[in-house]
Amino acid sequence: MRIIRRRECAEFAKIQSWTLVYGRRKVGKTTLLKNCVKSDLYVLIGYGGSTAVVGEDFVAVESAVREVGLFLKRGGVAVIDEFQRLPPKYWDLLASWAPSGVLIAAGSSYGIVHRVFDKSSPLLGLFAPVHVDIIAYEDVLAQVRDPVLSILWRDPWVIPHVSGVGELTERARELALVARGLIGEVFAEEERELTETYWRAILLVAEGYWKSTDVAGALGLKGGLASASSILSKLAKMGILRAIPTLGRERYYAVRSPALSLILYAEAKYHISDLGTTPTDLPLGREAQFTVGEMLANYFGGTQRYSPREDIDVVLTRGRRRTWAFEVKLGPFTREEAREAVAKLRKVAEKVGLVSLSETPPDYGDLSIGPRELYNMAVELAGKYGVL
Template sequence: MLLIMDIVVKRKEANLLSDRWALVYGRRKVGKTFMLKRFYSWDYFILVGRDGTLWVEGADIEKFSNIEDFIRFVIRSLRMGKRVVIDEFQRLPDYVLERISTTHPSGILILSGSSMRVVKDIFGTKSPLLGLIEEHPVGLINPQDMIKSLYSKKFLDYVVYLRDPWLIPLMNGDSILKDLYRVMTITPSTIPSLVGEIFREEDRRLTSTYEGIIKSIGSGYGKPSDISSILYSRGLIPKDSASGVVPYIKNLVKMGILKEVKLYGKKGIIYRMVSPIFSVFYYLSDKYEMEYSRPSFEIMKENIMRIHSLCYEDFVAEVIADILGGYLRYSHDPEIDGIIVDRKEKPIAVVEVKYGKIGRNDISKFVDKTENIRGKRIIVAKNRIDYKDVTVLTPDKFKNTVMRWKI
């Protein structure tokens, strides 16, 4: 067993915080609070509750009795050169930051917020902090940081999902398929609730159109035209028009729920979930209505394996693209797991990811279907085979590649 519950991941983002005022932001449950509390040297850590309660750690009191006491405390602390973290700061009234900003550049103020809207607020033309504060986005855990913390032959199965840190205490590490089943069945409302929280933080309403788009993409439909047809067939939009759903999709991208993936050699874009566990949930929910039923593991096993292998392949291809300093593109005809291009859209590598073992015949087919694409040939599979002009990486070799950040 991996003893996943004991894993503590030290994140690179904490080291990027300097002796300057900074904004740390990202969607909920990506580990911002844990990272700042555990790996940033603060003097005072203040949490703004949903009801406006101002909790404080490091001081002689547990919470502030009113907002004026809070403002005076923060201003005084900054003028004394203290490091002050304000978590969920976006819940504060606008005038609070305006008053606190008058102390700049004294001390170090770290603001942490759980929405993409905070970026617009802080860096907008009317913001009192414009030009005074650094920007530090926090997303899923960096693959290097996560891999350093996992010591098992199964590490590659788990690193795909544990980059979403809220999953760490929910997985046992014995079997990825059983762990995914466990997460899906014991916490069936968690992901829909998390999506709802993201919308609330963004001051948006989770309409049936948004829900339909999320479910469609989770089910494997990534083209706006396909999504539009599905929504129209369900009576969620009045007209089957791809251009009509694109603004909704763009908003989901801005909120960090979806990501854009370009197609190689074409103008088309497909959309996918940023979080692999979101992909797993909505894929399985489409087949089993996970919010309302709990089928047995044996019934769900095949489909869990199918969506896991897809998430696994996407993750590996994305990491290789990052290592090579390129951009990931997909191809449906011929079907290729990943084509990595440079800024000019010229290919620098072609990637094939196999969840299981690979044979020489598989490699030969891969070479044949990519013969007209320049660049390195890279295959990640459970076994290693020597093949001319093809780099084959086993999970252990892939791990070493990630740690060295070089292929």
């Protein structure tokens, strides 16, 4: 499996105080901890919280916790992975060792953040939180150079299974089974059940139902809009969905991981798990739109927004100013398409740009970005964050 260097590594290497690392399952937290932190002790809490792995040995969790204490008292660095599985009865003991040494607790649950920072928690005030998301597009692109493959490889668990969009399409059925298992595991770590309602909501978003009102109507919930909004908000907090602000009051809900989004779209649209069919068309353009938009927001500074009324792919704002608007395409722009796109974009923002993942667009706007320009921007950003 190829390891993608990522910006979080530099941040992890500098950790010098008690830190709570959290994020969705399979986003690379353990890889970062093992590759970027010079720890004296690494402990993995097992399912159920009664046993732990220390080195290559299975031990009782109490023994593992006490070993953590020994290293902390000596001023060492200890890592407790899958911290959400550690029974809270040990939290007082951990708190008694603060601020000795450096304790890094990593959890695959967003609920652990609320429990650790709850006003009644003995660990309150001892940890600084650090969130780990999927890999930044520019970090992948700067190393892989392929602007399309880099979209898929943002989610680390996909890397050993997919070498391109064609392979993702061919293996969609088996990947759909993995995807449901992954999401089920996310729910299990949150001590929730992946109910049929939540699963349907996720599939609806993957299929393109981005507004909470549309999801509410499709689900037919008794609570209507309020229930749908609550479900989507919880899924966003769990790292499964992402809420993208628009130029209006709505939020555009999307599956956070581009690869997961495409796999779930295939499941929703083609029922690949049941029928064993191969999807004929996947909305890769949609994923390119929001992924490239994230990188452009990082590059130019500002908030990434979507404009549903005008159907403009990317709008960057600073305060109330609309600084940039972009049209993003997988394929090339014809001259006519470029002129029409620029005319539409100029109605929305101060500056406008065209982005193509296949070739540099005609020079009608303020900026034309093709694969080479995208790569150069990615290298600049990755270098800024110490990735290269």
